[in-house]
Amino acid sequence: MRIALFVTCVNDTLFPDTGRAVVRLLRRLGHDVEFPEAQTCCGQMHFNTGYRDQALPIAEGFARAFAGYDAVVAPSASCAAMVRDWHPKLAAERGGPRPAAAVADVAPRVFELSELLVDVLGVTDVGAYYPHRVTYHPTCHSLRMLRVGDRPLRLLRAVRGLDLVELPDAAECCGFGGTFALKNADVSAAMAADKVANVRGTGAGTLCAADNSCLMHLGGTLTRTGSDVRTVHLAEILASTEEDPA
Amino acid sequence: MTVPPPAPSAMPTYLGMPRFPDAAARAVADEGLRRNLAHATTTIRGRRAGAVAELDDWSALRESGKQIKDHVLANLGHYLRLLEERVTAAGGTVHWARDAAEANRIVTDLVRATGETEVVKVKSMATQEIGLNEALAEADITAHETDLAELIVQLGDDRPSHILVPAIHRNRADIRELFARTMPDAPPGLTDDPADLAEAARRHLRARFLAAKVAVSGANFAVADTGTLVVLESEGNGRMCLTLPETLISVMGIEKVVPSWRDLEVFLQLLPRSSTAERMNPYTSSWTGVTPGDGPSAFHLVLLDNGRTATLADDVGKQALRCIRCSACLNVCPVYQRAGGHAYGSPYPGPIGAILSPQIRGVGSPVDASLPFASSLCGACYDVCPVAIDIPEVLVHLRARAVEEGPRHPLERAAMAAAGWTLRSPARLALAQRAASAGRGAARRFRRLPGPLHAWTDTRDLPVPPRESFRAWWRRTGGGRTEEEA
Numbered sequence: 227m228r229i230a231l232f233v234t235c236v237n238d239t240l241f242p243d244t245g246r247a248v249v250r251l252l253r254r255l256g257h258d259v260e261f262p263e264a265q266t267c268c269g270q271m272h273f274n275t276g277y278r279d280q281a282l283p284i285a286e287g288f289a290r291a292f293a294g295y296d297a298v299v300a301p302s303a304s305c306a307a308m309v310r311d312w313h314p315k316l317a318a319e320r321g322g323p324r325p326a327a328a329v330a331d332v333a334p335r336v337f338e339l340s341e342l343l344v345d346v347l348g349v350t351d352v353g354a355y356y357p358h359r360v361t362y363h364p365t366c367h368s369l370r371m372l373r374v375g376d377r378p379l380r381l382l383r384a385v386r387g388l389d390l391v392e393l394p395d396a397a398e399c400c401g402f403g404g405t406f407a408l409k410n411a412d413v414s415a416a417m418a419a420d421k422v423a424n425v426r427g428t429g430a431g432t433l434c435a436a437d438n439s440c441l442m443h444l445g446g447t448l449t450r451t452g453s454d455v456r457t458v459h460l461a462e463i464l465a466s467t468e469e470d471p472a
Numbered sequence: 473m474t475v476p477p478p479a480p481s482a483m484p485t486y487l488g489m490p491r492f493p494d495a496a497a498r499a500v501a502d503e504g505l506r507r508n509l510a511h512a513t514t515t516i517r518g519r520r521a522g523a524v525a526e527l528d529d530w531s532a533l534r535e536s537g538k539q540i541k542d543h544v545l546a547n548l549g550h551y552l553r554l555l556e557e558r559v560t561a562a563g564g565t566v567h568w569a570r571d572a573a574e575a576n577r578i579v580t581d582l583v584r585a586t587g588e589t590e591v592v593k594v595k596s597m598a599t600q601e602i603g604l605n606e607a608l609a610e611a612d613i614t615a616h617e618t619d620l621a622e623l624i625v626q627l628g629d630d631r632p633s634h635i636l637v638p639a640i641h642r643n644r645a646d647i648r649e650l651f652a653r654t655m656p657d658a659p660p661g662l663t664d665d666p667a668d669l670a671e672a673a674r675r676h677l678r679a680r681f682l683a684a685k686v687a688v689s690g691a692n693f694a695v696a697d698t699g700t701l702v703v704l705e706s707e708g709n710g711r712m713c714l715t716l717p718e719t720l721i722s723v724m725g726i727e728k729v730v731p732s733w734r735d736l737e738v739f740l741q742l743l744p745r746s747s748t749a750e751r752m753n754p755y756t757s758s759w760t761g762v763t764p765g766d767g768p769s770a771f772h773l774v775l776l777d778n779g780r781t782a783t784l785a786d787d788v789g790k791q792a793l794r795c796i797r798c799s800a801c802l803n804v805c806p807v808y809q810r811a812g813g814h815a816y817g818s819p820y821p822g823p824i825g826a827i828l829s830p831q832i833r834g835v836g837s838p839v840d841a842s843l844p845f846a847s848s849l850c851g852a853c854y855d856v857c858p859v860a861i862d863i864p865e866v867l868v869h870l871r872a873r874a875v876e877e878g879p880r881h882p883l884e885r886a887a888m889a890a891a892g893w894t895l896r897s898p899a900r901l902a903l904a905q906r907a908a909s910a911g912r913g914a915a916r917r918f919r920r921l922p923g924p925l926h927a928w929t930d931t932r933d934l935p936v937p938p939r940e941s942f943r944a945w946w947r948r949t950g951g952g953r954t955e956e957e958a
């Protein structure tokens with residue numbers, strides 16, 4: 227099975243540890259993973275901000291970069307949802323028939339990390355060790371676009387040493403929303419403040435999610451308000467072992 | 473047939489509204505309002521979830537609701553003509569109004585023809601939309617709202633902020649003060665106990681009901697098959713208005729028609745559970761034309777387009793016309809909960825307003841161009857919508873329209889073009905990443921950034937770029953293999 231990593235532009239540029247964790251985790255599970263260097267981005271920022279003509283070549287470039295793989299794994303629910311749900315519609319609406327067919331071919335083979343592990347590779351216990359108290363924020367696009375359900379929680383529950391505490395109002399949006407965080411900064415910040423209050427209330431030292439963009443927004447709010455709760459991507463917890471802790 | 477373009481004057485009483493973010497910022501700063509809204513919406517959404525969970529066929533009902541509405545929208549001309557024919561046959565008169573101005577003119581003329589100068593009103597979104605009360609006032613006709621929350625809004629010379637609970641932004645103390653100040657027949661020593669307030673309103677309204685010769689209503693549904701109009705309500709004021717006066721004028725958006733009573737049955741389950749979390753609403757009134765000796769002797773139905781045909785012409789946007797105005801999407805919306813209803817600059821607040829107003833009015837004004845962006849795209853609205861309107865899909869669709877047809881934002885456009893240029897090429901992205909890493913400095917995070925990014929760092933730190941991007945690491949280490957061996 228040929229697995230390609232779509233690291234996403236945000237992780238590539240700001241959170242390379244998350245990409246490295248996916249590579250380490252999959253190798254530990256006995257799967258090789260390739261990194262097609264032609265990849266860049268899913269085009270979500272352009273698409274969701276209304277710049278469809280800018281998003282289209284990025285989506286078509288994605289399909290070229292990832293053609294021919296059995297599975298593409300993305301450590302971001304939001305980017306996986308962009309590719310799977312939106313690329314085919316975008317390419318059909320604005321692109322030519324040939325690239326649209328290529329886009330439609332690749333899109334269904336793109337998986338968020340927990341989907342790849344649980345559904346494609348069939349594992350929930352990945353042999354991880356993470357001796358910390360963790361709370362998990364299910365990001366909106368993982369929950370309501372990809373519908374990953376409790377897959378991330380099942381993976382986390384199988385991690386040895388990990389004390390998983392429930393986050394109150396977990397399904398509420400954190401307020402990131404891409405350019406929403408800038409265009410509607412006041413509402414976005416108010417949403418982050420409520421989410422962060424719930425996180426702090428759990429007493430967990432680690433906040434985990436499947437999207438670093440949401441974690442960046444929450445982590446930035448946490449450090450600004452003097453909290454020492456760490457934000458850690460799901461991949462990094464799952465990659466962590468006793469010999470090689472995160 | 474040519475589709476008239478949407479017009480900013482489609483909601484005449486809401487002209488010149490500020491951009492959503494500016495209006496929302498004021499609401500966010502109002503702690504009391506945020507607390508009230510959070511409390512009210514959290515309570516109702518919890519109850520709605522319970523009412524929905526009771527039915528094991530909710531998703532099938534929801535799918536039926538969606539399909540019936542889609543079928544009607546695809547055959548709207550047919551059902552509207554059928555409705556006209558049946559209403560006429562039952563003794564009613566049907567009027568067609570292209571826009572708000574025409575609808576207001578028709579209603580004003582009808583009221584004038586009765587010689588009356590006062591009308592009682594049943595809560596109605598369509599008449600809020602067209603600004604009917606204001607239009608009547610200009611013709612020296614006084615409209616009295618009879619729904620409790622709508623009355624509170626009217627007495628306070630205020631604007632509604634919620635579809636179902638227009639005065640959701642007011643608390644009990646506010647309302648007591650308002651009644652005492654504006655209601656000549658308010659009892660002395662009125663307290664802010666909800667039962668007391670309701671009783672004061674009831675006495676005040678009773679006099680109006682008994683005196684009224686003309687009533688104006690909206691309609692939740694119209695059954696084409698029989699020419700029957702249907703209003704669902706909780707307080708019974710609607711029933712009074714629909715039965716006591718001599719003349720009844722109903723203003724209804726053209727999308728409210730359903731084919732038959734069998735179809736209505738689906739919505740009589742979907743609507744109350746979604747809006748008030750009730751199995752059944754307390755009052756469902758239906759009427760077919762006129763019946764001698766029973767209820768109004770004259771009935772007029774005003775069918776309102778006001779941008780709906782233009783909306784229908786848009787393949788993605790037209791699903792907004794499935795809306796049954798239940799307000800479930802408002803109650804779950806984290807943005808509505810913090811920004812409040814007034815920020816949406818129309819009688820339609822929340823997620824549905826964000827997709828309806830820019831379609832009915834176009835994206836030319838500052839508020840309409842900003843509404844499609846008034847969402848984090850969290851998708852909670854889509855999940856609760858009883859007719860499965862994919863609101864996030866329509867939002868991003870309208871964002872493209874706002875960018876392509878709305879007011880220009882040269883700075884944003886330039887930034888997006890630059891980002892697009894970088895992201896179309898892995899080599900250019902790598903170059904940008906190297907530049908970012910080189911300029912990272914000693915700090916661990918940015919606390920203050922210049923330009924538009926200050927909107928981020930006003931409340932949030934931003935991580936500094938790492939020493940090495942993932943792509944650079946992969947290159948350098950052969951995907952980590954040389955690192956592992958080292």
Ligand code: SF4
Pocket residue numbers: 746794795796797798799800801802824853856857858859860861
């Ligand atoms: S969009 Fe859906 S949830 Fe919102 S008011 Fe309309 S019917 Fe209800």
